[in-house]
Amino acid sequence: MKVEFQLNGKPVSAEVPARTTLADCLRHHLQNTGTHVGCEHGVCGACTVIVDGAAVRSCLMLAVQADGARVTTVEGLAKGDELSELQKAFRRHHALQCGFCTPGMLTTAHALLTEEPGADKERIREVLSGNLCRCTGYVPIVEAVYEARSAYGKAK
Amino acid sequence: MSFVGQPMERIEDLRLLRGRGQYVDDLHEPGALYAVLLRSNVAHGKIVSIDAAKARAMPGVRAVYTADEVAPNAKVPTIPLRLAPLPQLVPYEQPVIAQGEVRYVGEPVAVVVADTQAQAEDALDAIEVNIEPLDAVVDCHAGALAIKYTASKGDAASLADCFYTRKEKFSVQRHTAVCMEPRGLLAKWDGARTKLTVSGAAKVPFATRRMLAKNMDLPEDCIDMIEPDVGGGFGVRGEFYPEDFLIPFAARKLGRPVKWTEDRRENLLASNHSREMECELEIGCAKDGTIVALRGTAWVDMGAYMRANGSIPPRNIAQFMSGPYRIPNVRIESHALLTNKTPVGTYRGPGRFEADFFRERLFDIAARDLGFDPVEFRRRNLPLPSEMPYPLPTIQLPEKKEELDSGDYAKALEQCLQEFNWKEKLQLQGKLIDGRYHGIAVGCFIEGGAAGPRENARIVLDDDGGVSVFVGSANVGQGLETVMAQIGADALGIDFAKVRIFHGSTTHLKEGFGAFHSRSVVMGGSAVLDAAKNLKAAMKSGGRSAEGTFANHHHTYAYGAAAAHVAVDPRTGHVQLVDYTMVEDIGRVINPLTAQGQAVGAVVQGLGGVFLEHLQYDEDGQFLTASLADYLMPLASDFPNIRAFIRGESPSPHNPLGAKGGGEGGIVPVGGVVANAVAAALAPLGVVPRDLPLTPPRVWQLINSGRRAP
């Protein structure tokens, strides 16, 4: 089946079997491998992308369901070569080690702060509880997201 | 300017934060085929027949391989032990594919190779496998003894003469690392050049190459192992697994690139498990609380085979039972027992996490019996700096002597108590506040590091004024590039930004040893220092590159203390971790940011083992926890209050950096400290936790059986 959508602001299209998840479509058909697949059953959150403004698990969405949508992945967060404020905060706080869960953490946090730039630490922890990280113990991730709030508050 | 000791932001982050990491499944090789494995669905059985004719005829299917194709009319190769190999363990080595018999649910039975992964999976169902079930051993006490290790020191029979003795039985449940990136491999065969290239190597690429070369009957030079970005290791990833043979085998056989990406179900089923052991432990003390002797027996469930690093958990439980303490007489016997479950290997702090749980629980029980403050009990049994190096028990087979290298252990304990605010929190001990019982506990630990025999590095001056540093250490996500660049920049007196780090892959150096046993900074870093020294010398005569090596047989011992405060809801059995504080001295700190990250991350991983994670089997050896909805790991909302304080006050005397390993210490004390806090909280109810995990139903059960007791 043919799917067409906006990926990080650019139109893309792919010919995929119906059974293709959005995650596999992004990674293997469009070779945007920033989005990671960690469980394929909707638990780990590594594959989180933003579809029409909402953070979703791209392993629990068919590629055909994204037809006509606006999709943002981790590749779409930085401005050119410059890291976004959220990404910079992750780096400053050492909020990633192996980096595998990081794309999902970033997209989730980006969606959250875009919607709720005033999110407190409890809300940040609540929202990030849908994303598994095995390296950091989450403490620095929460700190980084909390610190990045100011960038989103100003943007509004 | 010195870069070592600075909280340098990581080099790795620039690509990883932008989604530009290159993990093995990110590699797209034109013409690649995809492999999936058919795994045994019975725990123990005789393979009567495998009929793959239908599967071979399915759309996109290129091949189906079984033991018959891997080794027609011969025994299939087995996976040798990488660490502490012994002739008597050879019979328990795992064949790279089941031949004649299956011994655990998840054991590879066939490999399907197809144009797409989905097509390969479609074909799995079409393979007709007839397995005649045999009795499955699920309880290790009914399993065959692969080997018995004994660690001893002094005369443990002196227990008989002690003023006080107590014997207790404890257990830790089966759990494991569950790296966020599942394993994966991409193998390419170039027949014209007799060259096999395998991407996806991790942890120990050189050792994996050695084993692969032997099993594929190729010279090592014909194999390149490429280490891409790696999504977590924790001891489990990167050892030689059956797939490390089967995927290159398929690529060679088909003459096409073959890719395999472990799915999460397989990851839980097929990657090394760890930690499952029971222990009976007896302590003997003098009247003044001095520990005289420690004697015990451990039973370690090894699963179905002795895997590449399977010998380590049963060895470590014996050798490190006494931990950081001054105990003159020790004898621990450890039985490595075979069952029909997934084979066992190392997982961060192997044997040490378990030992600390057993020992620290027994210490708190003993201190309570003796009427001693648990802090004072520990304080008086820690070796003094003047007693360093302090001997640990000697283990065999093979014999290995060990000694603690340096440090002021009591000082770390005091620092931890202070940061934790022990005195004030002591008021809460055992108190019921708003329906929850509060408890606190503290414990001490050591972390071994710096496994030998050596590590190598090479530095090359580049034309752009920068340098390329090649090191045999591997990156499993711990930030190797950054810390090596810090060490290299200082050693050469150049800017951090001018140093490029290349690691792991067998293409960089003639020999390397990788990332395990908290060794990368100590061994790899010291090798980089040596290469830098040699380069400076070479440059005087116009040289532009130099090699370096660091050989070492002395292990480093980072050490510290950890304290926990819990609040237990007796109605639900839920334990809230109110505070967790740890202090660890890791010798020379290269990067405080990454060192801190290792510590906090390890603590939370350990908390998973205490409260959540449990790989479970039924009585027939069926695996029950094959999804992340059943195997529960810590979430961001579970343990918000973790504090780690990294010190660098006691450099190791055994390496030029003065560094000690820092990757595993955080996880080691978690079980003992947290279980002791729960025990302290529930002491008024007569609860004595002896087993992990402390799940709500289990804690509830302990409380309710405790209440019924007289």
Add this chain to the structure above:
Amino acid sequence: MKFAPFEYAAPSTLEDAVRLLGKENAKALAGGQSLLPTMAFRLATPALLVDLARIPGLDRIELDAAGATLGARVRWRDIETDGRLARAQPLLAAAIAHVAHYQIRNRGTVGGSLAHADPAAEMPGVAVVCDALVQVIGPNGRRDIEAGKFFTGALSTALAQDELIVGVRLPAWPATRRWGFEEFARRRGDFAMAGALVFYDDADGKATNAHVGVIGACTRPHRVAQAEAALNGRPIDDSTIQAAARAAERAIDPPSDLHASAEYRRSLFGTLLERALARARKLS
């Protein structure tokens, strides 16, 4: 863990959807947050997925004097952000706050949850306790099924293969009604090991019209008549709460499984019901 192959259709009318669902081994797809994980493990291998995304109207939340109607494709996120529901259906709003995680909440739907019928899911529990009607459409037209009769067991419902949930109708909620919701899960967002839903109306200081429901602890969500009887006609004080909780513990029949024993679930449900009632009593 790739899905087995299937055909995909995205009809734009309910009638077409029902017609397609009449085909062999067809399955409706809304948010997919329960169905797709099941398909990933190949525990479900539908031949045809009928995506409801293009059917207009199914995403509406309608409030009137007689109650609230949630369309089948209403997402958890929609309930969370609809300012009216917190007042109009407070038990619904409180229970839904516990559903899964952020990303799942952005796609998971009311209809999907009802059709999947997980014993621990919040929406089926709310529907049962609130005497909701599940609105379905099939080849013979529309019908309403009482929620109490809709859930027939773990992951099974009274829905026929070629029927489709279009919405759920919750009766109006008096502003003075007292209610409580408590659930206990291993981690945030996990399916609950037990959950208690309760409401009652106040008649001169005594409870009337008490509704008590259980999720998580049993194989299907259901009301607990014995606990309701212990509440009706009595002032909600400590002793009534204790009596109701103990009656509830005796009444339910929880299974033992990987995660917990029957005894634990029984006790847990009693504890949660106590806490839910204590909360209800405190409402002003």
